[in-house]
Amino acid sequence: MFDQMGGNNQSGKRSTDIELNLVPFIDLMSTCISFLLITAVWTQVSMIQIGSSIYGKKTATGQVEEPKREQINLKIDVTHSGYVVNLGRQSFSIPRVNSEYDQPGLISELKEIKGKYPEKIDGIITLLDDIKYDELIKGMDSMMIAGFPEIAIATQGAQ
Numbered sequence: 471m472f473d474q475m476g477g478n479n480q481s482g483k484r485s486t487d488i489e490l491n492l493v494p495f496i497d498l499m500s501t502c503i504s505f506l507l508i509t510a511v512w513t514q515v516s517m518i519q520i521g522s523s524i525y526g527k528k529t530a531t532g533q534v535e536e537p538k539r540e541q542i543n544l545k546i547d548v549t550h551s552g553y554v555v556n557l558g559r560q561s562f563s564i565p566r567v568n569s570e571y572d573q574p575g576l577i578s579e580l581k582e583i584k585g586k587y588p589e590k591i592d593g594i595i596t597l598l599d600d601i602k603y604d605e606l607i608k609g610m611d612s613m614m615i616a617g618f619p620e621i622a623i624a625t626q627g628a629q
Contacts, residue, residue: 542557542558542587542590543556543557543558543594544556544557544583544590544592544593544594544618545593545594545595545596545624546576546593546594546595546596546609546613547595547596547597548571548595548596548597548598548601548605548606548609549598549601550598550601551563551565551566552564552565552566552571552572553571553572553575553576553609555576555579555580555583557583562579564576564579571605571608571609573608573609573611573612576609576612577612577615577616580612580613580615580616580617580618581616581617583616584616584617584618590618591617591618591619591620592618592620592621592622593613593618593620593621593622594621594622594623594624595609595610595613595621595622595623595624596623596624596625597609597623606623610623
């Protein structure tokens with residue numbers, strides 16, 4: 471009788487037979503694995519391939535094939551005063567409007583450039599360190615909308 475209530479056997483020692491409930495551990499592991507799988511899918515969906523304008527695609531022989539495009543350089547600098555668009559040796563600025571970056575103005579200027587150079591599909595965008603990263607993303611979106619999908623990111627002042 472003492473054995474059933476207190477867990478002691480007749481010699482006065484405790485029983486070493488215990489049952490370990492693994493159900494909570496399995497639930498925790500399945501939740502963690504599900505979370506990791508879902509997160510991995512979303513990181514792939516949100517990724518943008520950049521830098522392909524600098525390096526060409528590899529051919530079957532292993533050599534890098536340079537993509538065909540206009541040789542004039544397109545660079546957009548995101549500065550405190552607004553966007554500065556550099557097209558070859560020409561440079562013009564798109565100032566901020568009401569302390570906001572003029573994204574529609576940038577898109578219209580880039581579409582005008584695309585009209586002059588329809589084969590050009592690449593460009594470089596730069597950002598100062600103390601400007602919000604969101605402005606870089608807006609500039610990249612503007613380039614993609616205007617027809618420049620091959621985007622490279624460089625540090626401010628890079629040539």
